[in-house]
Amino acid sequence: MSDSERISKLVRPLIAGLKPYSSARDEYNATREAMVFLDANENPFESDVNRYPDPHQRQLRQLIASLRGVADNKLMLGNGSDDLLDLLFRVFCEPYSDQVICLPPTFAMYKVLSQMNGVGLKEIPLDAGWQPDVDAILKASGPDTKILFLCSPNNPTGQCLDEERVLELLRNFPGLVVIDEAYVEFAENPGFAKYLDQYENLIITQTLSKAYGLAGIRLGVCMAHPQVIAYMRRAKLPYNINWLTQQRALDVLQNPGKLREEVALIQTERMRMGRELSRCPFIVKVFPSDANFLLVEVDDAALRYRQMLDLGVVVRNTSGYLRLQNTLRFTIGKPEENDRVLEILASLTEKSTL
Numbered sequence: 001m002s003d004s005e006r007i008s009k010l011v012r013p014l015i016a017g018l019k020p021y022s023s024a025r026d027e028y029n030a031t032r033e034a035m036v037f038l039d040a041n042e043n044p045f046e047s048d049v050n051r052y053p054d055p056h057q058r059q060l061r062q063l064i065a066s067l068r069g070v071a072d073n074k075l076m077l078g079n080g081s082d083d084l085l086d087l088l089f090r091v092f093c094e095p096y097s098d099q100v101i102c103l104p105p106t107f108a109m110y111k112v113l114s115q116m117n118g119v120g121l122k123e124i125p126l127d128a129g130w131q132p133d134v135d136a137i138l139k140a141s142g143p144d145t146k147i148l149f150l151c152s153p154n155n156p157t158g159q160c161l162d163e164e165r166v167l168e169l170l171r172n173f174p175g176l177v178v179i180d181e182a183y184v185e186f187a188e189n190p191g192f193a194k195y196l197d198q199y200e201n202l203i204i205t206q207t208l209s210k211a212y213g214l215a216g217i218r219l220g221v222c223m224a225h226p227q228v229i230a231y232m233r234r235a236k237l238p239y240n241i242n243w244l245t246q247q248r249a250l251d252v253l254q255n256p257g258k259l260r261e262e263v264a265l266i267q268t269e270r271m272r273m274g275r276e277l278s279r280c281p282f283i284v285k286v287f288p289s290d291a292n293f294l295l296v297e298v299d300d301a302a303l304r305y306r307q308m309l310d311l312g313v314v315v316r317n318t319s320g321y322l323r324l325q326n327t328l329r330f331t332i333g334k335p336e337e338n339d340r341v342l343e344i345l346a347s348l349t350e351k352s353t354l
């Protein structure tokens with residue numbers, strides 16, 4: 001069976017038979033200066049945004065594909081990576097019959113999306129070192145388990161997944177393996193994109209929301225086998241990436257120096273905060289991190305969360321996640337913000353020893 005045939009067996013029949021909506025701007029976008037456009041019922045008086053945006057995002061997609069070193073038929077963009085994850089459910093999972101697997105404690109969106117899409121979820125906990133339990137995952141999988149969601153570096157635990165275990169899953173999992181790399185820029189390990197040519201079932205999602213500092217524009221990136229991308233493109237809404245987003249992303253991506261500097265500073269601050277937080281008497285443990293946050297175990301998470309909030313610092317109370325009782329997640333801030341956090345923690349420590 002060819003790679004494309006294997007993918008075709010996973011897609012929902014509904015999507016395989018779908019003819020995509022052809023929008024007015026599908027054909028003529030590239031030459032818009034020279035032509036009179038009376039095809040899309042737009043307002044003809046020029047402003048930056050009176051025309052519909054390019055539904056194929058050609059310029060932006062080509063730039064991102066070249067930066068990532070993949071062919072542009074292996075890449076699609078979404079309104080944030082949440083949008084792409086949702087699209088994967090709608091393209092590959094038949095409601096009330098198919099299932100997906102995720103590995104808690106992990107990003108809560110996989111569960112929310114499975115519920116919203118009426119798709120069963122099997123949760124196979126990460127092991128004690130926050131790594132996938134390969135045997136348990138494979139034992140829980142079958143022809144109806146369409147997607148396995150991996151998150152590396154994982155949110156909220158912070159660590160990259162073990163490469164050998166992920167490769168074993170890519171070789172043996174019967175469905176698609178999504179690796180959510182929202183934090184990949186903060187890790188030493190360059191991530192799994194280099195395996196795209198080797199495994200037709202590998203799907204990588206990335207985002208401009210974290211390292212790139214563009215959470216407000218909503219832009220997610222999905223890289224996969226061209227057949228997977230072709231199915232996803234059939235099901236996407238025509239103008240899913242707005243013009244303002246495309247322009248802003250082009251500007252930022254053409255200036256990679258800022259990203260490198262900011263990521264390096266965040267990594268340095270992550271090291272400093274890890275060191276300082278572990279000295280705090282009510283912090284029991286600081287977990288190692290490949291991301292832009294630190295997960296810490298404290299004596300009483302609800303108490304410490306509220307004390308910090310009262311002093312003007314919001315962290316995430318992650319105690320509700322599986323096996324993360326009494327944990328808090330600290331995003332790494334600017335150096336002066338981190339200083340402030342450390343001062344506040346020191347003040348709480350003084351009070352608690354009185």
Ligand SMILES: *Cc1c(COP(=O)(O)O)cnc(C)c1O
Nearest residue numbers: 080081082107155182207209220
């Ligand atoms: C923040 C985050 C995202 C980003 O989602 P966007 O919709 O692109 O903003 C994706 N996955 C994980 C694990 C995250 O923590």
